[in-house]
Amino acid sequence: MFSSRLPARLTPNAVSVDLARLRAAGVPLVDLTETNPTAAGLAYPPDLLAPLADARSLRYRPAPFGDAEARGAVAASYGKPRAALSLGLKAQGSVRQRHVRGSATPWSPGPSGPGELSPDRVILTSSTSEAYSMLFKLLCDPGDAVLVPRPSYPLFDLLGALDAVRLVPYRLDADAAWAIDRADLERRLTPDTRAILVVSPNNPTGSCVRADDRDWLVQLARERRMAIIADEVFADYPLCPRPDASSFAGVDSALTFTLGGLSKSVGLPQVKLAWIVVSGPDDDVAAALARLEIIADTYLSVSTPVQVAAPRLIAAGRVVGDAIRARITRNFAHLAEAIGTRPETTLLTPEGGWSAVLRVPAIASEETIVRQLVVDGHVVVHPGYFFDFDREAYLVVSLLPQPDVFDDGIARVLAGVGEEVR
Template structure:
């Protein structure tokens, strides 16, 4: 009765089952997997949000498939701040970055066509591609004290059905960040092989400067993806965008087609579009405390790592931290053990790490809770080492 692309294995894994049991027992948990900023004391005051949403035009409906011109102009202004000149006509609003991916997969892929994505990376990409009947192929990110693109492996992963290369920068969870040399390499490769370059740059504002965006691409068709969810910490607004870059003869037909796809759903709410310029202009209201939070929690982790049997891997940005476990055992077993200490963490295999032995933590929780959590992690791992 049902489509093959929804024939998922929906059974909960061991970690999810144990977490559910603890929650059902009403246990107080230190959730170091929490990635929702509105649950970590980083939410906007309701009156400020209410004011941004109080435009008198909210009572009328003006369907605009590409999005309201002033909202698109605000996105163009945001990108100018990142050194990329993208005219508002090359911006298309979406209800989220996830939806932006879905639109691009519809634009670029026939069923069975392939998109190259980084590995490790976050698991939503599998679902987003699968739901559009597109296939994923992976290229490795490698760590040698910093995360890098493996350029040779990426080029070798391109097959006859590859349609696009996705670069996530800074990437989730490892924090690989695009630089000018990698962008030049990707542009040249995509131009030569006639592929689109898709840049998921939702965490761009947390990258270490100098920051590079695919919105500055010239040589190939490129799409920058982002949204208020991560730029303003407002996932509940459901407003994101695609900004197209590259040669006009490629960008024009791409936008014409995307506009008709967007017109089919008209999924971005009017109030969100009207509020977008004011919210985006005030993004530092979220970003400044966010950066302080990321820094404080990362420093606490670095202190905990000294003398503990794990390494904190260096990151170029994003909201997550990755711990590489020493010889202390299986990552899933450690996550399960940590649950008994009331600490929620994620194992590397959720993110498709090449090898066992990684824990992924969100850097968003309030510092007192975060420090409590990581000292329990340190204690469990030291105990394991001593065994």
């Protein structure tokens, strides 16, 4: 009766079963998987959403790509330096050198914008997920392939399946600070590969696409007439960025779709506003926009109130972005310090994003470790396999929880892992 786009089995995994049982028994749990910024005790200005009640929204003026002023505000946000917040990572000096792997560099400003961006190339969507769906419809016939990084965002599997697109993983190299494994990516290309997807900073590794990988990708995409889809929803959240990080929205020699949204940039997932920036050779951009207009016009999914409010939400929401940056910076510093005393656990260096990855001894499977942490330590973390890491054992924690919750949770995780090793 039902389509095969949906999973054949709908049964919950073992960790979810444990969690449901403990929650039903009223056991308090420390949740280090919380990535909802509105549930993380951040101080949102109480009137932040007042612009949604603007009387101009009483008039419906459907426009496939969205309201011109809102598109202008998004375009303007790319011209500004992103996330100009000094990150307090100095204190960890020696701890990081011993235990934090990857390409740690001193702090420098976050990814720069592409400079002047035309609002004509900005398309509003209700979420990044919807943006993916529109791009898959634009680029792929059923069964066509899109290359996706591994490890990365677990929702890709469903996003691809729901649009009948074959998502083919390419490897990010754990031993090279998650650089693209170019040989692996090239092996995955087939005549029906329509696009290469990158996530920068990536969820959960926090790694950004390196400048040389970006140039290589752009050339490959141009030569093989493929598009690039660049998910930059975490671009405003640098942690230990490299100086060469920059947005794909500036790419002009291959057709490129760069995604962002308010759910991360100003911590407002509930208002449902995201966007696609289209760049590349003028002919390709024009052809893509003409087709995207048909898709967008079919759904007209972005509400008028959020479009009218967008310029003010982007401006006023900066304080929420600042609060999130302060939170993730503080929690990451605490994590690095706590791990400094635990030789069995390694903290991987995130260049940006809202999560951190711990490598722990694989003396049991990730599922066993995570279940023990839940059942014995009453602390919830994600196992690496949720994100398709190619080896065990990794644990993924959100950097968003309130500091007291975070510190308590990390102490429980480290105690649980230490117990395992003994």
